Structure formats: C-alpha cells, structure tokens
Amino acid sequence: MAAKAMGYKVMIFDTVKDGPASSCADLTIVAPFDDTDALARFAMTIDVATVEFENIPVEVLVFLEERVPVHPSSSVVRICQDRVLEKEFLRDHGFPVAPFRVVTSAAELAAALGELDAASILKTAVLGYDGKGQISVSPGDDAEIVWAMLGAPRAVLEKRIAFESEASVICARNATGSLCFPLQANVHRNGILDTTVAPAPLPQEVSSRAQAVATGIAEKLGVIGLITVELFVLPDGSLVVNELAPRPHNSGHHTLETAMTSQFTQHIRAVCGLPLGPVDLRSPGVMVNLLGDLWKGGEPDWEVFLKEPGCFLHLYGKEEAKAGRKMGHATLIGKASESVELALTLRDRVVR
Ligand code: ATP
Ligand code: MG
Numbered sequence: 001m002a003a004k005a006m007g008y009k010v011m012i013f014d015t016v017k018d019g020p021a022s023s024c025a026d027l028t029i030v031a032p033f034d035d036t037d038a039l040a041r042f043a044m045t046i047d048v049a050t051v052e053f054e055n056i057p058v059e060v061l062v063f064l065e066e067r068v069p070v071h072p073s074s075s076v077v078r079i080c081q082d083r084v085l086e087k088e089f090l091r092d093h094g095f096p097v098a099p100f101r102v103v104t105s106a107a108e109l110a111a112a113l114g115e116l117d118a119a120s121i122l123k124t125a126v127l128g129y130d131g132k133g134q135i136s137v138s139p140g141d142d143a144e145i146v147w148a149m150l151g152a153p154r155a156v157l158e159k160r161i162a163f164e165s166e167a168s169v170i171c172a173r174n175a176t177g178s179l180c181f182p183l184q185a186n187v188h189r190n191g192i193l194d195t196t197v198a199p200a201p202l203p204q205e206v207s208s209r210a211q212a213v214a215t216g217i218a219e220k221l222g223v224i225g226l227i228t229v230e231l232f233v234l235p236d237g238s239l240v241v242n243e244l245a246p247r248p249h250n251s252g253h254h255t256l257e258t259a260m261t262s263q264f265t266q267h268i269r270a271v272c273g274l275p276l277g278p279v280d281l282r283s284p285g286v287m288v289n290l291l292g293d294l295w296k297g298g299e300p301d302w303e304v305f306l307k308e309p310g311c312f313l314h315l316y317g318k319e320e321a322k323a324g325r326k327m328g329h330a331t332l333i334g335k336a337s338e339s340v341e342l343a344l345t346l347r348d349r350v351v352r
Pocket of ligand 1: 087098121123128129130131132158159160161163166188191192230242245334
C-alpha cells in the first residue's frame with residue numbers, strides 16, 4: 001500500500017491464492033517457491049524485490065538476486081530466518097545476547113541444561129513466531145521428553161532473562177546511511193505482542209543506547225531496508241538483544257499514524273534507493289493488537305474503536321479468526337500514559 005501510494009507498480013509472488021497483499025497489487029503470480037519458470041517471469045516484471053517476511057527459502061532470493069536487486073539480501077534473510085545463525089551473528093559481533101547453546105538432540109539438550117544451569121527457553125531454530133515453537137525448561141527437566149515435545153531437528157536453548165521491560169527499535173538503512181525510529185516499549189502476552197507504547201517511557205539515555213545497538217546491527221548485517229531489533233531491558237538499564245526481523249514489524253505499526261514517515265514507507269524508500277524520511281513522532285501513541293480471540297461472540301463491535309476520534313483501526317482481512325491469530329490492530333494517538341488504559345478498555349468493549 002505504501003509503495004502504491006508512492007506511484008510504484010507492485011507485483012506479488014505468493015504461494016497461495018488470494019493472499020492479503022494481492023488485493024492491492026497490480027499483478028500477483030501464484031506458484032510454489034521451487035517453480036523457477038514462475039520466479040524468472042516474476043523477476044522480468046520488477047526492478048527491485050523485497051520480502052514481506054523472512055521465512056522464504058533462501059534459494060528463491062539467490063535465484064532472484066541473479067536477475068534483480070533484492071533487499072534485504074539473501075545473506076541477511078539467511079541469518080534472520082534461523083535463530084542459530086542469528087544468535088551466533090550477534091554474539092560473534094559483540095552484541096549482547098542471552099547465554100545460549102545450540103542443540104540438535106536430547107543428549108545435547110541435557111548437556112546444555114547442565115551448562116546453563118538456570119531457567120531457560122528452548123526455541124526451534126526455524127519457523128517460530130508469536131511464541132510458537134518454544135518450551136520453558138528448568139535444569140531438572142527430562143531432556144528426552146522436552147526434546148520430543150519440541151519435535152524439531154535444531155534448536156537454541158537460551159537462558160530466561162529477568163527483564164524489567166521489553167522494547168524494540170526499527171532501524172532503516174540505505175546505501176548512504178541509517179536512521180532509527182524512537183525506541184518503543186512492548187508488552188507480550190502468551191508470547192504474542194499485546195501492546196506497544198511509543199516513545200518508550202524509558203530514560204533518553206537507554207533509548208540512545210538501544211538505537212546505537214540497532215544501528216550497529218544494521219551496519220554489520222549490511223541490510224538495505226528495515227531491521228527491527230527486539231530487546232530486553234534489564235533492571236539496571238542494560239540491554240540484551242532478543243531477536244531480529246529484517247522488515248516492517250508489528251511493534252512499528254503505530255508509525256502509520258504517529259511518525260513523520262511510516263515504517264512501511266521507510267522500507268520502500270530504503271529498498272528503492274530513495275533518501276530516508278524523517279522518523280520523528282508527530283504524536284505519542286499506543287498500539288493494541290487484535291487477536292482472533294476477540295471474535296468469540298461473533299464479529300466484534302468495531303464502532304467502539306471507530307467512535308473514538310484519536311483511534312485508528314486496522315483490520316487485515318484475514319478469512320478465519322483463530323485464537324491467537326493477529327487479525328488487526330488499533331492505534332490511539334495522544335498522551336501515551338492515558339492511552340494505554342483507554343486502548344485496553346476499548347478492546348475489552350468490542351467483544352460481543
Ligand atoms: P516473534 O517473532 O513473534 O517476535 P518468536 O516466537 O520468534 O516471536 P521470541 O521473540 O523469541 O519469539 O519470544 C517471544 C516472547 O517470549 C518475547 O518477546 C519474550 O516476552 C519471551 N521470551 C523469549 N525469550 C526469552 C528469554 N530468553 N527470556 C525471557 N523471556 C523471553
Ligand atoms: Mg520476538
């Protein structure tokens with residue numbers, strides 16, 4: 001939608017018919033990722049390619065890269081789609097991460113549990129999102145059972161961090177430099193992002209450090225486009241990087257209304273080789289996610305949000321409202337401290 005508004009023609013390659021993106025695209029090619037004829041045809045229609053999410057086979061991006069510029073590149077996506085490579089990249093470049101071990105069997109898990117010797121989380125290396133593919137583990141747990149429960153060939157065991165709060169920074173980078181949106185504070189429920197407050201109610205000094213970390217990661221990755229850095233903020237203000245996403249991020253959806261340039265526009269600007277837009281906030285804001293659970297009594301009463309002048313409702317048009325599925329979000333602009341409570345109250349009231 002951002003690219004279209006800027007006058008670009010938008011072509012989508014999707015493996016399923018009628019994906020949400022195709023409704024606002026000029027052309028959609030539907031084919032499996034291993035259909036190189038379709039990929040070659042797709043490449044002929046475009047000047048530059050970007051990705052909507054990181055779980056695209058790297059070979060697809062390598063194939064496209066032989067034909068058109070791809071941002072983020074296959075090497076960036078390779079790292080960000082694999083928790084093992086991501087953690088190793090962060091650690092090897094001196095960015096703060098939770099103590100972790102790579103695990104590929106029950107025996108390795110048992111050894112890793114002994115080494116970390118603390119409450120930990122076992123996370124699948126690939127395809128995890130919204131807390132899926134994660135199991136909480138403690139030193140005494142039976143590694144055989146936990147490993148069987150995870151049911152994945154590769155995983156990361158990482159120490160559970162006793163954070164004070166969670167936050168994220170969205171950093172945009174093009175060929176000439178990088179620019180970070182202000183730090184935003186995130187609250188997760190059941191491993192799923194629930195609310196984001198922007199700017200984060202944290203000392204300026206913490207924000208600056210978080211932006212410096214994000215800029216450093218963007219530079220070291222050499223990403224063109226956006227990189228979102230999820231962070232844990234410890235009680236002493238120090239930061240631990242949780243994970244990376246090389247794309248617009250759920251915690252940045254508020255920028256549609258709060259920022260001088262939205263994260264989506266910024267992504268397109270970076271990917272298309274344009275100068276980055278200003279990232280200052282026009283207004284503080286609060287975003288609440290709308291999960292499928294809200295549909296338990298039927299279609300929610302959206303008027304509750306729509307009647308609030310400073311509230312902006314976004315529904316994604318997904319067909320089926322499953323529990324835990326992100327169906328939309330609402331952003332309230334205005335004084336953040338007051339908006340959080342109001343946003344949560346409104347969300348409760350839409351349920352029939
Ligand atoms: P997504 O991609 O949707 O952000 P994900 O499934 O990849 O999520 P993570 O970001 O790794 O998962 O974890 C989800 C949430 O679980 C975190 O935001 C945090 O609240 C909690 N969590 C994850 N790892 C840790 C940790 N090491 N210590 C404490 N809490 C954690
Ligand atoms: Mg996460």
